[in-house]
Amino acid sequence: MDKTLILGYGRATMVDEATAAEIRALDEVFFQTPGRLSRALPYSLLAAGRRICSPTEAPIAQRFNQHTLILTLSGKGVLDVNGQSNLLQQGTIAWLDSSMLYSHGCEPHHSHWSYLWLGFVGHGLDTLFDNLGVGGNPVFATAAQHDLQPLFEDILKEVETSGFLADSRCFALLAQLISTLVSERADCGDLSGAVQRLQRVLETVRADLSHSWSVTELAAAANLSQAQLFRRFRQRMGTTPLDWLRHERVNAAKRLLVVTEEQIGQIAARCGYPDPFHFARDFKKLAGVTPSEFRRQGRSASFGSP
Numbered sequence: 001m002d003k004t005l006i007l008g009y010g011r012a013t014m015v016d017e018a019t020a021a022e023i024r025a026l027d028e029v030f031f032q033t034p035g036r037l038s039r040a041l042p043y044s045l046l047a048a049g050r051r052i053c054s055p056t057e058a059p060i061a062q063r064f065n066q067h068t069l070i071l072t073l074s075g076k077g078v079l080d081v082n083g084q085s086n087l088l089q090q091g092t093i094a095w096l097d098s099s100m101l102y103s104h105g106c107e108p109h110h111s112h113w114s115y116l117w118l119g120f121v122g123h124g125l126d127t128l129f130d131n132l133g134v135g136g137n138p139v140f141a142t143a144a145q146h147d148l149q150p151l152f153e154d155i156l157k158e159v160e161t162s163g164f165l166a167d168s169r170c171f172a173l174l175a176q177l178i179s180t181l182v183s184e185r186a187d188c189g190d191l192s193g194a195v196q197r198l199q200r201v202l203e204t205v206r207a208d209l210s211h212s213w214s215v216t217e218l219a220a221a222a223n224l225s226q227a228q229l230f231r232r233f234r235q236r237m238g239t240t241p242l243d244w245l246r247h248e249r250v251n252a253a254k255r256l257l258v259v260t261e262e263q264i265g266q267i268a269a270r271c272g273y274p275d276p277f278h279f280a281r282d283f284k285k286l287a288g289v290t291p292s293e294f295r296r297q298g299r300s301a302s303f304g305s306p
Contacts, residue, residue: 043122059105
């Protein structure tokens with residue numbers, strides 16, 4: 001993986017209105033090239049940056065095939081998506097699909113707009129984006145409630161330092177951010193009843209992968225019959241509940257194999273496989289290699305070995 005600073009003006013501190021006159025333009029952009037390990041992770045960070053802009057600067061409207069999260073630190077910005085205008089204020093997060101027709105910049109009557117941003121891709125993001133209704137309502141107020149700035153800053157730090165575990169750490173931080181945004185929409189009733197029920201199942205299971213989940217328990221967690229659960233999973237996830245659970249367990253095991261020193265048997269148990277042989281069989285079927293081979297390949301990729 002690498003990082004590239006493509007734009008850099010005088011380094012400035014993100015400040016409030018009281019010191020707006022002292023603000024200097026800032027535009028730092030870092031690219032990250034995902035390593036081989038990233039192919040095993042659901043989300044991959046592609047770029048991240050910091051920016052302070054003024055109302056005299058032209059709005060940004062470049063089209064990219066990626067998703068972007070924008071955290072406003074101070075000032076105000078305006079995000080236009082398909083002709084709809086959204087005001088971005090301190091403590092809000094905007095979720096943008098940059099393949100859409102959009103533009104964003106400093107609010108014309110405001111002195112500045114300072115923000116952090118992350119660009120990423122991943123499996124299922126388009127479906128999640130649609131299910132949450134982000135296209136019509138891209139602004140989340142959750143940042144002020146949950147203090148999500150440290151998550152953004154930690155991701156930026158990983159990209160800037162380009163550590164050998166940057167891929168997995170950026171994934172974990174991104175997943176935490178996205179989960180918080182999903183929870184906000186669910187708590188506000190912005191998700192359909194069906195999606196809320198499925199989301200409740202996903203969160204319940206992910207919180208305790210070591211549990212021996214049955215279809216009966218999953219259906220009860222969603223307050224659905226087993227037939228309804230299978231139908232909703234097919235519609236929303238494209239698979240069965242148990243197949244989804246199998247993939248969740250193996251994905252969790254992949255991360256633990258690379259970022260911890262735990263024995264494979266312990267990792268298997270943590271991910272819901274009391275029988276290591278059953279774990280090894282499922283893991284090889286889904287990952288194409290044995291757990292020990294994945295651990296060796298993941299660490300070689302992280303350290304840049306051939």
